[in-house]
Amino acid sequence: MQMKQCIGLLAVGVALLFGSCQDNTYIIPDGVNSLTNDCLKRSLGPNMVGGSIEFAYAMAMPYGSGHLVSASVEASIAGADSTYLEHRSFHTGDSGEDVGVEIGSPSINDGGTTTVTFTKDTVAATLRYYYMIPEEARGKQVSFRFSATDSNGKEVSYDMGPYSIENMDMKLDIELSNNSFFSIEDMAAYTADEAAAMPEKIDLVYLHRVQRGIKFNHALVSPTAENVAAGYLPNITLPAGLDKSTKLFKSYSSCDQQLARDEYGVFVTDRDLSEFDFSICSNYSIGILQRNGFWVETADGRYRAYIYVNEATENRAGMTISMKRLRMQ
Amino acid sequence: MKSIIKKIFLLLPLVLAWTACNDYPIDEDGLLITTRSECYVSSFELLGTDQRSVIVDVATVDTVAQEIHAEVNFGTDLHALWPQFTLVTDAKLEPKVTGFVDFSDLDNPRQWTVVSGNRKVRKTYTVYLTVQEP
Structure with missing residues (x-):
């Protein structure tokens, strides 16, 4: 009787094991079908006047559905004059180094907004943004809105912050x-x-x-x-x-x-x-x-x-x- | 027969717990009180606020006179030093060293008491500092 019970329990365990493995089938998510964007902050540590805050802003759309037209960043407090958005898209090379590919004209600052206009027909780019912290931001908080537009007129945006600026x-x-x-x-x-x-x-x-x-x-x-x-x-x-x-x-x-x-x-x-x-x-x-x-x-x-x-x-x-x-x- | 075995298994943890409490007493700090009666400082170190030694060579520990003599570097700030005692096994120190200690009053040297592992022997050590002269 005891032997039969053991065999029964073993069988149930094996059945559960197989059942649990078969239930978890992976479903491939739907691909992106329109312009989308993402952003991350690259710089670490406290933000100080005279220093910079660095971001990487990525935007992409499906191949064949148009091309990127412009990318811009709006800061809640206008950055110092040297603030810029890269007009090169960076990716990592074979040796781990940063490789920049020019995709547009150098950025233009207008008040708190920095814009790059694309000159290359591309559907994906990752642009770096360097916000040079101005004296006006000392002891305050600053936030950013990153946005991109495509040739279909669609605009996407991504909010970052707020980030505190140190007094020191x-x-x-x-x-x-x-x-x-x-x-x-x-x-x-x-x-x-x-x-x-x-x-x-x-x-x-x-x-x-x-x-x-x-x-x-x-x-x-x-x-x-x-x-x-x-x-x-x-x-x-x-x-x-x-x-x-x-x-x-x-x-x-x-x-x-x-x-x-x-x-x-x-x-x-x-x-x-x-x-x-x-x-x-x-x-x-x-x-x-x-x-x-x-x-x-x-x-x-x-x-x-x-x-x-x-x-x-x-x-x-x-x-x-x-x-x-x-x-x- | 089965009921006897059950009773034994029930009583066994109680017996073990009782013997454990009696065989391994602990003191008010939660430290084990052992049978060791040795009571001495085996070495002494003194650190500055940067956690680096300020002693010129090594400190001399006289376990008979119960004295520690150390020469500290010229310019050492005696107001904030962190003493480190190495004690014989199972011994402890009173008062505990919980932070920087002010050694600036060289005429009234600091004292610490070593308590043996069995907590029955107490020896008070005096720390004498001298400052290196240029």
């Missing part, structure tokens, strides 16, 4: 020479003479020293009398009026892809800067290494920044930094 600014590859004076507000380095003319703007001193027995090398130090007394500013004569104690919190490894450019998927945003806790921090840093990062707040609290050290060779003076800076007040 970014500056890449700032060269610091030995014994230079750095301003967070200006995101620039100055000589001692220049610093003497505008002491209220100087937040940090960059210096490089090789001292026997200690790891001094590259240093960023607040220009205070205490730091001079502690020996953190050797052989530096501070111009009159320099006395700001700038808050520094040292980190290591990249916190930002846009600054480091050799890291991926990590970004410093307005929110990171505005919410950073500066209760544990110093006002100097000695022995700075390449890939160090610094969360910085100016003495008056007006600016916060994230500084990334792109290049700092151990026994050679000079350092290259990139930074994001947010005005707090």
